[in-house]
Amino acid sequence: MAIDYEKEVGSAKVEQKFLYESGNEMAAYAAHQINYHVMGYFPISPSTEVAQFLDTMKANGQHDIMLVPSDGEHSSAGICYGASTAGGRVFNATSAQGYMFMLEQLPVQAGTRMPMVMNLVCRSISGPLNIHGDHSDLYFALNTGWPILMCRDPQSVYDMNLMALKLAEHAKVRLPVMVASDGYFTSHQKRRVQAFAHREDVHKFVGPQPPAGFTDTLDRNNPVTVGPYMNEPDYINNRYQQSVAMYNAGEVFEEIAKEFGELTGRHYPMIEQYRMEDADVAVFLMNSASEIIKDVVDQLRLEGVKAGAISPNMIRPFPQKQIAEALKNVKAITVGDRADSVGGHGGNMVNEIKAALFTYGNTTTKVISRIYGLGGKDFYAEDGQHFFQLAMDAVAADRVEVPFDYYGHNPGAAEKAPKRLLKPMDFDALKTGLITVKQDEATGKLSVRIPPLRNLTHKPKRLSPGHGACPGCGIFSGLETFFKGIEGDIVALYHTGCAMVTTTGYPYSSHKSTFIHNLFQNGAATLSGVVEMFWERKRRGELEGLGLREDFTFVMVTGDGGMDIGMGPAIGAALRGHKMIIVEYDNEGYMNTGAQQSYSTPLGHRTSTSSIGKHQQGKVTQHKDTAQIMAATNIPYVFTGSEAFPQDLVKKAAKAQWYAQNEGLVYGKILIACPLNWMSDDKDGTNIVSLAVESCFFPLYEVEHGSTNITYNPEDKGKRVELSAWLKTMGKTRHLLKPENEPALRSFEEEVQRRWNRLKAKHEHPDL
Numbered sequence: 165m166a167i168d169y170e171k172e173v174g175s176a177k178v179e180q181k182f183l184y185e186s187g188n189e190m191a192a193y194a195a196h197q198i199n200y201h202v203m204g205y206f207p208i209s210p211s212t213e214v215a216q217f218l219d220t221m222k223a224n225g226q227h228d229i230m231l232v233p234s235d236g237e238h239s240s241a242g243i244c245y246g247a248s249t250a251g252g253r254v255f256n257a258t259s260a261q262g263y264m265f266m267l268e269q270l271p272v273q274a275g276t277r278m279p280m281v282m283n284l285v286c287r288s289i290s291g292p293l294n295i296h297g298d299h300s301d302l303y304f305a306l307n308t309g310w311p312i313l314m315c316r317d318p319q320s321v322y323d324m325n326l327m328a329l330k331l332a333e334h335a336k337v338r339l340p341v342m343v344a345s346d347g348y349f350t351s352h353q354k355r356r357v358q359a360f361a362h363r364e365d366v367h368k369f370v371g372p373q374p375p376a377g378f379t380d381t382l383d384r385n386n387p388v389t390v391g392p393y394m395n396e397p398d399y400i401n402n403r404y405q406q407s408v409a410m411y412n413a414g415e416v417f418e419e420i421a422k423e424f425g426e427l428t429g430r431h432y433p434m435i436e437q438y439r440m441e442d443a444d445v446a447v448f449l450m451n452s453a454s455e456i457i458k459d460v461v462d463q464l465r466l467e468g469v470k471a472g473a474i475s476p477n478m479i480r481p482f483p484q485k486q487i488a489e490a491l492k493n494v495k496a497i498t499v500g501d502r503a504d505s506v507g508g509h510g511g512n513m514v515n516e517i518k519a520a521l522f523t524y525g526n527t528t529t530k531v532i533s534r535i536y537g538l539g540g541k542d543f544y545a546e547d548g549q550h551f552f553q554l555a556m557d558a559v560a561a562d563r564v565e566v567p568f569d570y571y572g573h574n575p576g577a578a579e580k581a582p583k584r585l586l587k588p589m590d591f592d593a594l595k596t597g598l599i600t601v602k603q604d605e606a607t608g609k610l611s612v613r614i615p616p617l618r619n620l621t622h623k624p625k626r627l628s629p630g631h632g633a634c635p636g637c638g639i640f641s642g643l644e645t646f647f648k649g650i651e652g653d654i655v656a657l658y659h660t661g662c663a664m665v666t667t668t669g670y671p672y673s674s675h676k677s678t679f680i681h682n683l684f685q686n687g688a689a690t691l692s693g694v695v696e697m698f699w700e701r702k703r704r705g706e707l708e709g710l711g712l713r714e715d716f717t718f719v720m721v722t723g724d725g726g727m728d729i730g731m732g733p734a735i736g737a738a739l740r741g742h743k744m745i746i747v748e749y750d751n752e753g754y755m756n757t758g759a760q761q762s763y764s765t766p767l768g769h770r771t772s773t774s775s776i777g778k779h780q781q782g783k784v785t786q787h788k789d790t791a792q793i794m795a796a797t798n799i800p801y802v803f804t805g806s807e808a809f810p811q812d813l814v815k816k817a818a819k820a821q822w823y824a825q826n827e828g829l830v831y832g833k834i835l836i837a838c839p840l841n842w843m844s845d846d847k848d849g850t851n852i853v854s855l856a857v858e859s860c861f862f863p864l865y866e867v868e869h870g871s872t873n874i875t876y877n878p879e880d881k882g883k884r885v886e887l888s889a890w891l892k893t894m895g896k897t898r899h900l901l902k903p904e905n906e907p908a909l910r911s912f913e914e915e916v917q918r919r920w921n922r923l924k925a926k927h928e929h930p931d932l
Contacts, residue, residue, distance in 0.1 A: 175429035179361040187321040187350035190357055191257060191283045191343070192217035194325035196227040197359075197366040200281075201252030204232045204243025206729070207760040207773070208262035209295050210347035211285035215257060216760065216772045223777025229255070233761055233773060236685055236729035241266035244280055245273050248340070249390050251380035253329065254280035259347055260287035261683055263301045267308070273340045274309030275406060276391050278379065279332035280340045281325065282310075286451070286502075287347040288539045292670065293660065293681065296540020297347035299450065300503035303512045305342055305480075309406055311413040312480040315345040316436075316451050318355045320477075323430055326360075327420050330370045334420075335377070336412040342480075348540060349452035358428070369427065414481040421477075434483040436475045439465065440490055443472030445555035446497040448517060450475055453500065453536075453543040460548035471552055482516050488524035491517075496530040496555035496564075500543075500571075504535045510568045511535055530558040534571040541572055582671035586628055589676045591713060593624050595652050599814075601822045609868050610822055612815045620648045620814070624676070626656075631674040632666040636846030638836030638853065639663045639749050642807045643721065646747060646834060649817025653677065654717045655698075657691040659684050661724035662756045663749065684722075684729040688737040688746060691720045695742045717821050718742075723749035723836075725762035727790045734831075738797040741828035745820050748790065748831075751838040759841035763788035766861070767915065768908045770896040771841070781905050782897075786915050794831040795867040801830045802867040808854035812864055812875050819866070835862045843895025855890040858883050860920040865927070872926035887913050 185193065191214050195203070205215040221227055234240035237258055248254045258266065263284055273280065286302045288294040305312060311331060313324040321343065328341040345351055360366045379388055394402060418434060425431035438458050440446065447457050454475030464471035474490055474497075476483055491497060501511020508515060510533035518531055532554045537543050550571065558564045598615040614620075626647050627640055639662060647654075657680040658664040664681055667674035682690040695718050701707050702715075722730055727748050734746055753771050754760040761771040766787040770776050774783035795802045801823040805813035813834070820830040835856055837849030844852055856862040857876065864876040878884040888909070891897040900909045926932040 176427065178365050178427045180358045180428065181361045183357045183359055184354055185318055185357050186213075186352050186354045187315065187318040187345045188213035188285065188352065189217055190318045190322035190359070191325055191345075192221070193359060194322050195229065195255050196221050197363050198253065198326070198329060198370060199227050199363070200229045200255040202230045202232060202243070202247035203255040204234055204240040204247065205256055206234045206237045206240045206258070206262060207754045207757045208237065208259050209757050210287060210297070210351045211257040211259040211262070211283065212757050212760060213351070214283060214285070216758070219773045220775045220777070223775035223780035225777070225779045231773070235731065235763065237262035237265040238269065238685075241269035241273075244282070245269055245278060248273065248278040248280045249379060249381045251374065251378055251382055253374060255282070256280065257283040257285060259285045260295070260301045261290055264289065264304065265685060267304060270305075270308040270310060270340070272391065275402065277338045277406070277409070278340060279338055279374070281328045281332060282340065282342050283321075283325070284342050284344045285347045285351045286344055290683065291681075293665075294539040297349050297351075298502040298538045298540065300538070302344050303503045303505065305344075306512060309410065310340050310342045310480065311337070311410065311417070312342045312344055312478065313417075314451055314475070314477050314479060315343060315350060316454050316475065317350060318353070319357045319430070320432070321345050321350060322357055322359055323424065323428070323432065326366065326370060327417070327424055327432070330420050331413060331417055333371065333374055333378075334416045335375065337409050337416050338378075339406075339409055339413060344451070346452040358430075369424070410481050414478065414483065417478055432477045433486075434476065434478050435486045435490060436477060437490055438473040440472035440474060442470055442493075444470040444495045445552055445559060446472045446474055446491070446494050447548065447551045447555070448474045448497060448499045448513065450479070450502065450513065453502070456543055456545060457548045457551075460545050460552060463545075464552060469552070469556070479513070482520070484516070484520040484523060487517055487520045488526060491521060491529050492524075492526060494529050496532065496558040498532040498534060498551040498555045500534055500536045500551060502535075502537045504570075509533070530555075530564050531567070532558060532564055533568040535569075536571045547572070585672065586676050589624055589626070589653070591653060593622070595714075596620065596623060599649065599651060599818050601818050603822075609871070610819050612818045614649070614811065614814050614818065617648070617810055617814065623648060626654065626675070626677055627667060628674045628676060632669065633662065634838075634840045636837065636839035636849050637662070638807065638838065638849045639723065639751070641849075642749055642834045642836040643747070645807045645810050645813050646805065646817045646832070649814040650717055650719070650821050651818075652714050652717065653712075654719050655680070655694060657682065657687055657694070657718075657720045659687040659720070659722040659724075659726040659730060660756070661722070661726055662751075663721055663723060665756055684726045686733055687720050687722060687726070687730055688733040691718055691744055692737045692740065692742045694718060695744050699743075715825055717824060718744040720744060720746045721749070722746065723751060724756040725754040725760075725764070728763045728788075731793075734794070735797055738794060738799045738829045738831065741799070743824050743826075743828060745824045745830045745832065747820075748833045749836045750790075750833055751836050751841070752787075753838070753841060755838050755841050764790065767912045768897065768900045768905065770899065776899055781899060781908060786912075789919065791831065791833050791867070795870075798870065799829045799831060800827040800869055803832045804862065804864055804866075805832060805834045806853050806857055806862065806864065807834070807836070808850050808857060809864060809876060816866060816875075819868075841896070844893060848893060852890070852893045855885060855893060858885045859887045859890045859916070860884060861887060861890060861916050863920060863923055865923060871930040872923065872932070874923060874927045887916060
């Protein structure tokens with residue numbers, strides 16, 4: 165079973181070198197050798213590293229790829245589609261919900277025959293949320309019209325990425341191609357890998373440029389219409405041509421794989437057969453599990469069992485003929501699907517294998533279907549033994565006892581059902597009566613009186629201790645300060661992010677109030693539905709008996725870049741005027757996936773996708789002013805806040821609650837520290853966010869019915885500090901203080917001053 169490196173090297177015709185890398189690293193390595201023109205991307209685990217590695221390489225001058233950070237995967241797919249129409253080479257990587265979010269775009273790319281390569285680092289589909297590897301996202305790809313190549317290890321990730329581009333650009337194919345590997349199994353585990361030693365040899369294999377004759381929207385002498393409206397006869401013809409191209413892709417892949425094998429000594433037939441020459445029983449598995457099963461085959465062979473294993477290197481087009489030929493003499497096969505086609509009596513692969521056998525007249529091979537390994541559940545040799553035992557039992561009994569089932573699940577026991585550990589919150593303790601909010605009849609503005617903060621300390625925390633946040637994380641101190649100003653019951657919806665992931669590890673939860681989770685892109689819309697259902701059920705008198713004494717306050721908590729990918733639905737909710745609060749904890753990046761840059765990341769700040777190197781010094785664009793964007797929707801109240809100024813934040817929370825219960829949507833932004841990714845000391849968070857305010861980078865203000873009021877002016881207090889005083893407190897920004905980065909620092913300082921001047925003008929002139 166072991167790879168014979170010496171044999172491979174000995175038969176290779178191209179110089180290669182050995183590396184010790186993971187699957188994600190090898191996807192990036194192949195991309196940098198190809199030197200794609202454009203990569204549109206958005207971070208999502210476990211594929212995020214691909215863009216991170218490419219960003220680090222670019223900072224060091226190792227490639228020329230234009231890396232375009234998008235505001236969500238739907239956008240990244242659009243970037244890639246647009247770039248592919250413009251005649252160059254395009255690359256992307258994604259996983260799970262990210263793939264699902266871009267799904268609408270993918271048949272468009274295939275249907276208009278625009279080549280590109282995308283790595284799908286396979287991961288479980290929500291809900292509930294799980295970030296580990298299975299094939300539930302992959303199975304949604306089967307009907308998109310993309311050829312799909314499969315990778316069992318980091319070596320094949322590298323090899324398939326090279327072959328994928330050549331396949332995509334072949335004249336008989338011209339389709340976007342997907343390269344699928346297993347999240348965390350293949351993506352993060354390092355292996356010994358061989359790679360082309362010289363970029364010119366890569367270009368000899370794939371071609372230095374896309375072949376002539378591609379659609380090019382930049383060719384002014386040959387204007388084209390891309391993606392026209394088609395009536396029925398033309399549309400079915402288009403689909404037929406696409407179908408022909410897909411089946412061509414199978415034949416072309418075999419040609420490319422043969423050429424690649426001659427160059428490197430590594431051979432990739434459409435299906436990999438291990439000891440199948442005389443097998444009586446077999447197991448079909450894909451990707452990483454297909455390596456484990458080979459050990460089981462070897463063991464069974466020693467015991468006298470004629471066992472064999474099959475795994476595909478390509479599943480679109482499905483290798484129907486090859487599968488049927490491989491199984492023609494097999495008595496029984498267990499097919500393991502790492503995802504379920506729910507309601508289809510088996511996963512996609514087992515049903516396609518059954519179709520292959522039927523098509524080629526095989527009615528004797530018995531087929532057993534098992535769903536395994538969901539949510540990243542490991543697959544061990546003993547699991548492989550079980551799969552073979554199922555096949556052997558079917559042969560002995562001459563029938564399949566249980567054709568379809570899950571394997572590895574635990575039905576649980578009623579007596580062990582999780583019990584409530586946290587009691588519902590005491591409404592009387594939440595409703596202190598110490599905070600008063602009054603509306604001025606003449607101006608319509610609110611005045612708030614709060615007691616000394618020590619008087620609010622007896623108010624119970626809405627999050628229990630015991631969450632899994634990093635030491636020094638500012639999320640929960642910032643949110644709890646905000647919640648001190650909220651009286652009574654709440655219903656909270658959290659976007660995916662650190663605040664959600666660290667507080668809801670099943671079967672436990674840190675939330676004492678009702679908690680809902682939905683994904684980044686749709687949280688505001690989801691909570692809008694909750695709000696409107698509440699008011700409609702209340703109108704119909706259906707809420708009696710639920711213990712509701714006063715109206716809920718509905719709060720959506722977002723952060724970790726959630727106001728990038730979730731911006732559209734948030735603006736939609738604002739324009740509809742739902743009675744709810746959106747509060748953003750701004751940690752200046754996608755911290756929950758490893759500190760990638762977001763649009764709230766300031767200019768020059770280091771993240772894992774705005775690296776520091778000879779050719780790049782941090783993020784190259786200015787940060788997004790979300791509060792001003794939301795204020796432009798004319799909602800009744802917008803505010804910024806900081807835990808370093810708790811009285812200010814509590815007052816704003818009280819205002820936010822009043823407006824959310826009486827008028828419409830409210831938006832608030834709280835700057836919070838992220839010591840791990842800001843590269844700062846755990847204990848310094850409050851001081852760092854205080855300096856962000858004192859330097860006027862993060863001014864404290866509110867916009868009430870369109871009128872701006874600066875609630876803390878460090879200049880008037882004589883406390884304004886230089887921006888450098890804030891920057892030097894964080895490892896992610898200290899490089900900006902070096903002489904060679906003075907232009908970037910000046911640009912950042914000028915932008916901060918411009919925004920501060922504009923804010924002061926709005927403060928002084930209410931109509932602005």
